[in-house]
Amino acid sequence: SQQGEEDPQALSIQEGENATMNCSYKTSINNLQWYRQNSGRGLVHLILIRSNEREKHSGRLRVTLDTSKKSSSLLITASRAADTASYFCATDRDNYGQNFVFGPGTRLSVLP
Amino acid sequence: GAVVSQHPSWVICKSGTSVKIECRSLDFQATTMFWYRQFPKQSLMLMATSNEGSKATYEQGVEKDKFLINHASLTLSTLTVTSAHPEDSSFYICSARPLGGISGGHQETQYFGPGTRLLVL
Numbered sequence A: 001s002q003q004g005e006e007d008p009q010a011l012s013i014q015e016g017e018n019a020t021m022n023c024s025y026k027t028s029i030n031n032l033q034w035y036r037q038n039s040g041r042g043l044v045h046l047i048l049i050r051s052n053e054r055e056k057h058s059g060r061l062r063v064t065l066d067t068s069k070k071s072s073s074l075l076i077t078a079s080r081a082a083d084t085a086s087y088f089c090a091t092d093r094d095n096y097g098q099n100f101v102f103g104p105g106t107r108l109s110v111l112p
Numbered sequence B: 001g002a003v004v005s006q007h008p009s010w011v012i013c014k015s016g017t018s019v020k021i022e023c024r025s026l027d028f029q030a031t032t033m034f035w036y037r038q039f040p041k042q043s044l045m046l047m048a049t050s051n052e053g054s055k056a057t058y059e060q061g062v063e064k065d066k067f068l069i070n071h072a073s074l075t076l077s078t079l080t081v082t083s084a085h086p087e088d089s090s091f092y093i094c095s096a097r098p099l100g101g102i103s104g105g106h107q108e109t110q111y112f113g114p115g116t117r118l119l120v121l
Helices: none
Strands: A005-007 A010-014 A019-024 A031-037 A043-050 A055-058 A061-066 A071-076 A085-092 A100-102 A106-111 B004-007 B010-013 B019-025 B032-038 B044-051 B067-073 B076-081 B090-097 B116-120
Touching: A005 A085, A010 A019, A019 A106, A031 A061, A031 A071, A043 A055, A043 A061, A043 A071, A071 A085, A100 B044, B004 B090, B010 B019, B019 B032, B019 B090, B019 B116, B032 B067, B032 B076, B044 B067, B076 B090
Parallel strands: A010 A106, B010 B116
Antiparallel strands: A005 A019, A019 A071, A031 A043, A031 A085, A055 A061, A061 A071, A085 A100, A085 A106, B004 B019, B019 B076, B032 B044, B032 B090, B067 B076, B090 B116
């Protein structure tokens, strides 16, 4: 079964609004990472949160992790048209954090 | 820092030919590189883990004789799609995990190439 699953699958908002994406996973993890992918391009690392952390910030990004619920959320504040992309969560699959399992992703569209 | 390149970015080939895709870490060394496949509007599926100087580890359902992986140096891994068929058409993405981590980054982070789009006619 898939480890990381994002919700919603697609999200459309107006520029300036906040966007929240959720990720759920099934097994225990060492860390969870969020990546962004612009259409037809590679992935860009956004933020990593470890299993002993509850919240992290990076610029307009805020990530939370609830290990009891096996879920994480990514909040993008004051969204911009340039934030339009697909967002994936990735969880490490083994104890050495070697292999990622990616969720299906959330396609975010920020309308100008 | 932590730049990964892929070459070519686009390739069109006839059915039955072989295609080689290169993945290079430009400013760091990587003992481990990963190859993913992505279909339109879908997530990344790990195909194999490439370790420098040893045989690649393939995921279940991925034919190792079909997708040949070579990781001959700490900065280069190659994926060769042998006897390509139209169903092999896809977006192939590599990633690299830095040896010892990247300054300001996390050791667990993978850095991704821009991807290679393969179209087999």
